[in-house]
Amino acid sequence: MTNKRDGFQSRIGFVLAAAGAAVGLGNIWGFPTQAANHGGGAFLLVYFIVIFALALPALFTELYLGYAAQANPVQALKRAWQPKAAKIGAGAGYIGLAGAIVMLSFYSIVAGWMLAHALAPLCEMLGMDDAAAFLSGDSLARNLIFTPLMLVLTASIILKGVKSGIEAWSRRLMPLLLVLLVGLIFYIGSLPGAGEGFSNYLQPDFTKVWNPDLIIAAMGQAFFSLSLGVGCMMIYGSYLKPGANIGKLTLSVAALDTSVAFLAGLLIVPAIFVASHNGVEVFQNGKLIGEGQLIFAVLPQLFNTMGSMGLVIALAFFVLMSIASLTSTISSTEIPVAFLVENHGIGRKAATWLVSAVVMLASLTIVFNFDWLFGLVIQVFTQYQLPLMGLFYFLTLGWVWRRGNQLAQSDKMSIVALRWYIRLVCPVLMTAVFINVALK
Template identity: 60%
Template sequence: MSISRDSFHSRIGFVLSAAGSAIGLGNIWGFPTNAANNGGGAFLFVYLVVTLLLALPALFAEIYIGNQAQKNPVSALGEACANRMPRVGRTVGKIGLCGAIMMLSFYTIVAGWMLAHALSAISELAGLAELSAWLSSDSTVRNIIFTPVFILLGAAIVHQGVHGGIEKWSARLMPLLLVMLIGLIVYILQQEGAGQGLAVYLIPDFSQVTDPKLVISAMGQAFFSLSIGVGGMMVYGSYMQKDKDLGKLVLSIGVLDTMIAFLAGLLIIPALFVAQHAGHEIFNNEELIGEGQLIFQILPALFNSMGTVGLIVAAGFFSLLSIAALTSTISSTEVPVSYLVEEKALSRRKATWLVSFIVLCSSMLLVAFFDTLFGLVIRVLTTIFQPLSCLFYFFVVGWIWNRGNKLTDKSVLDKNIYLKLWGNYLRFVCPVLLTIVFINVAFIA
């Protein structure tokens, strides 16, 4: 029995949804942290170069496979590999489902932290000091409460469908995220010390651009910030009308994602130097103290030192991060949901809540064995799983997939020199670049 597929109803709806998938905590915190630790302006310059050379082609490859198949990632990869290795294609697609669950298992925990910190600032404003202190503390009980809350928020959107849920809420949340981000930037840049951070961020020292550590970090950040390799972009591509200006759509997503990362740098790096100007220690041997954990240490201390205005800024800042996390989690949730709906004939409602239950169990396992599993799952996903998945996508598009693939169809390529050049770039150059990233990030960085 054929199943009628939901879809995006507009170009802007697809772009905002796909950009929402890419724009998450990695953009708004990971990018600025990497920039601050790796030369500021020099990191920004290299990041922009490798985004253009590597990350956007990888994004195109993933979306292209889903768009041409008009199916979930398991079926799409199976169809693309049908002539040579159909079982391998479907197996990689199913492994991608596991990758999406892995991502959700730790991402929902971190997103719960963001939500708790936003509520902590609001509680402090309301005079509930004890509640505020508990919300900002690092406790297992808090994780057990707020992780399910965030999972429920994502499920509530996904079960409404592609147009009625994902597209509608992305169209609401993404503009709100942008407005909040710009508002916070305007406020932070007016504080003492912000100018020093701005100079560090925007003025590159070109003598650093060949530093291997900086290049590796920028390449890894560019690749991972676009949320490639777990099937989210593939399933979103399948919900868009076939051959609907994919190149322009991918470019739009990349530009929006990079713009948000750039704006996040304009917020976070000056904010760190504002904190330093206020007497907070932020660097130790020229590296940020605690790196990713700084967001829960230095910035809350800075906000608290600002009095009531600081608490309002804190509420806005952590709400911003919660929105960014939510738009990313709904795309990863959609990966296994689409598979269960299309191949196992489950209703969207049942599929959504089944996936959410599996994510909840996985998240609680990480909470129970936090010190052992949390960092390990993140490293395995981001330094091994995602690069290998995208490397496979490049091989599929360039070498394995023949029937229906315009990038390898000689009759099409002979008539379009630009498409031929693009196909050869994806076929030869990108696998080499991605292999270099994978080797360096996994075994050297």
């Protein structure tokens, strides 16, 4: 007798949770900086086009695989490749599982930085200058405190399950994220220099639209911003109730995620120009300085020029980034937890703490070998695993899976068109992204 799986209880709960999984640091920070480095409005225009050309089919594919299998990614892919090549499907599922652990290992470190920077303004308001300096500085001790803290925060939500944990907290965190984002846009937009940033972001230079680097950057960002390739959306899709309209849910999640990315650009790009207006060095050789420097050096310098109001803005900004971090770590943690519960019969509590312990060990390995390992792990994960897994999902749904696959069995024109688009066009686009990223 099998245990009844937990699941989402409402459409809005699922959309907020799935969008929360997609809305992360790469979305809120990576998208605006990519836009600023690739022609502003030109990048925005191409990004919207490739969202529909590549990211939407990828999101649909991952959600559909999980929904149809009603199982974690290892089981879902194993069933999709049955009966002749079940081991290939299961193997890909294990690779995705390992990818989730790897992602959590470095993401938890960065999320810890965000949380520490959110607490720093509070300490400064209370006159605790030494504590504020520690929180906003870069030290081994800070990593050893805040990385485990983020893991514990994530575990405390996962322990409650899908309905009471993931869905309930997504309903709280995502609206708060949106409120903070919109509030910051209005404030930053009122400052000198912001108008130039809005113009750069919203007015496309059509001479740059056909730039190959811009197109590839937009394709990669569109795919990665939806948190595709490690099974997050597959596990969330598996928690949907029977009869769910995967097409409409895909559109809802993508629309919310893209809206947040667009709003993030309305915040970050003008903030960059405001900082430049205030004398902060932002550009080097016509390009933005490194993303890490921007978020932990340039913007804090900007906040410092605002006086006491700068502390409030710094607090709101890093709380925003901490929420974005947490919603992403929740979804990634659920993947190995669901695998342990369903495939090995381990209780959710034990599975959650076991996964957290494994991630903690991986994170500590990175922390103690930070200089060479941190960047390498991120590069391998984002530039190789994600596009390859995305390509595998397209091939699975488009070419391999037949039994029970409504796309393969339907005679509706729209479904047939979607099936052939996933079979032929999407693999070519994903291969192009992978090749161009690998050659850089």
